[in-house]
Amino acid sequence: MKEHYFDDLKIGDRFRSEPLNVTEKEVVEFALKFDPQMFHLNYKAAERTLFKGLIASGWHTAALTMRLFVQTLNFAEGAIGLGVDELRWPNAVRPGDVLAVETEILDLRPSRSKPGYGIIRLRNVTTKQHGEIVQTMLASAMVPRRVDARDNKTTDHKTTD
Amino acid sequence: MKEHYFDDLKIGDRFRSEPLNVTEKEVVEFALKFDPQMFHLNYKAAERTLFKGLIASGWHTAALTMRLFVQTLNFAEGAIGLGVDELRWPNAVRPGDVLAVETEILDLRPSRSKPGYGIIRLRNVTTKQHGEIVQTMLASAMVPRRVDARDNKTTDHKTTD
Numbered sequence: 001m002k003e004h005y006f007d008d009l010k011i012g013d014r015f016r017s018e019p020l021n022v023t024e025k026e027v028v029e030f031a032l033k034f035d036p037q038m039f040h041l042n043y044k045a046a047e048r049t050l051f052k053g054l055i056a057s058g059w060h061t062a063a064l065t066m067r068l069f070v071q072t073l074n075f076a077e078g079a080i081g082l083g084v085d086e087l088r089w090p091n092a093v094r095p096g097d098v099l100a101v102e103t104e105i106l107d108l109r110p111s112r113s114k115p116g117y118g119i120i121r122l123r124n125v126t127t128k129q130h131g132e133i134v135q136t137m138l139a140s141a142m143v144p145r146r147v148d149a150r151d152n153k154t155t156d157h158k159t160t161d
Numbered sequence: 162m163k164e165h166y167f168d169d170l171k172i173g174d175r176f177r178s179e180p181l182n183v184t185e186k187e188v189v190e191f192a193l194k195f196d197p198q199m200f201h202l203n204y205k206a207a208e209r210t211l212f213k214g215l216i217a218s219g220w221h222t223a224a225l226t227m228r229l230f231v232q233t234l235n236f237a238e239g240a241i242g243l244g245v246d247e248l249r250w251p252n253a254v255r256p257g258d259v260l261a262v263e264t265e266i267l268d269l270r271p272s273r274s275k276p277g278y279g280i281i282r283l284r285n286v287t288t289k290q291h292g293e294i295v296q297t298m299l300a301s302a303m304v305p306r307r308v309d310a311r312d313n314k315t316t317d318h319k320t321t322d
Contacts (some may be wrong), residue, residue, distance in 0.1 A: 034224035037239035050241070050275075058242045059227050063195035063220045070197060078198035080211070081219045087245040114211075138188060 005146045006118030009105050015102040017068035019051040022056060022084045024095035056093040061135045065126045068101040075143045082119070082140040090134050097128040106138070110145070117142045164237045166307045167279030170266050178229035178262040183217060185256035191221040193232040209228040222296045228289045229262040236304045243280070250296050258289040267299070269307070278303045 021144065024043075025045055031040030035057035038045040073079065107121035126135035148149040172309065185204075192201030196218035201205040207215040234240065268282035280303055287296035 013236055034228045037242075039239060040162075049239070057224075057227070058218070059224045063191075063218075063224065066218070066220050067195045067197070077210070078200060080200075081250060083250070084248040087248060089242060089244070147256070 003039055003074050005076055006143045007146045007149045008107055011105055013105040015072050015103045017072040019098045020060050020098045027056045027095050031057055044127055061093050064099055065101050065117055077144045079141040079143045085138045088136040089133050091134050092131040093134050099128055101126050116145055118145050164235050166237050168310045169303045170269055172266055174266040174291055176233050176264045178233040180259045180261050183258050188217045188256050192218055212253055219250040222254050225260055226262050226285055238305040240302040240304045246299045248298040252293050252295050254295050260289055263288050277306055279306050291301045
């Protein structure tokens with residue numbers, strides 16, 4: 001997978017992850033550790049809820065989205081999450097669903113406080129097999145710049161931190 | 162732990178979770194599955210990053226916050242997450258930290274589309290041992306009403322869905 005730096009990206013760039021299968025075992029394991037509610041834990045109990053069956057925790061979907069994002073963008077030295085807005089789960093994820101994440105770069109600016117880094121603003125949309133949207137979010141992350149861009153490059157991006 | 166329904170809550174109510182210890186093993190396990198970046202995976206590699214040591218994924222902190230929230234509020238029939246805004250991680254979580262979550266009820270309104278449910282708006286603030294804030298978020302969730310409140314109760318809450 002190609003490594004990315006801040007300086008490789010342009011506003012409007014889009015990336016699509018590989019597909020990822022969600023298993024019942026993983027849904028239940030995540031719920032036992034992090035979201036022990038009946039519609040995430042047990043098929044029988046989940047059938048009696050609004051969802052009429054087992055669904056993944058929204059936080060499980062968010063964590064799987066992070067995995068697909070990290071694997072797809074593959075930032076050199078990593079991406080440091082600064083914050084997330086408008087995190088929504090419009091449709092449920094169920095065991096057997098196949099997720100994919102589309103990332104769109106919305107904004108790019110060099111960091112003022114850390115010259116070796118840039119701040120990216122992005123939208124991640126997580127879909128399942130027939131294109132149904134299961135999660136949307138806006139996020140900001142700090143990612144490294146290429147060494148030759150760190151000290152002297154001027155850009156036409158916004159420069160206010 | 163006392164079970165809660167929508168009708169038990171008032172705007173301004175606050176709840177504080179039990180403390181929860183974060184271990185190095187859990188930090189690394191979460192990162193391997195969901196956020197495989199060097200500052201979450203390996204002590205040695207993490208020492209060479211901005212963080213000067215291993216830190217938990219922000220999504221791990223979010224998932225642990227959900228666990229503490231679910232255990233503390235203990236909604237009868239569960240809380241269905243609708244969305245999250247302004248999710249921020251102002252300070253890092255490190256192995257050995259002890260987390261706790263404070264929940265404040267910001268708004269309450271009956272659901273118009275599902276009469277058996279109400280919508281709560283809340284703020285969750287996650288702190289570590291000396292009160293340092295490691296995560297803040299605003300969230301909306303749908304939670305069940307008491308049976309005797311479902312059909313005929315009038316309230317002075319907002320009723321627009």
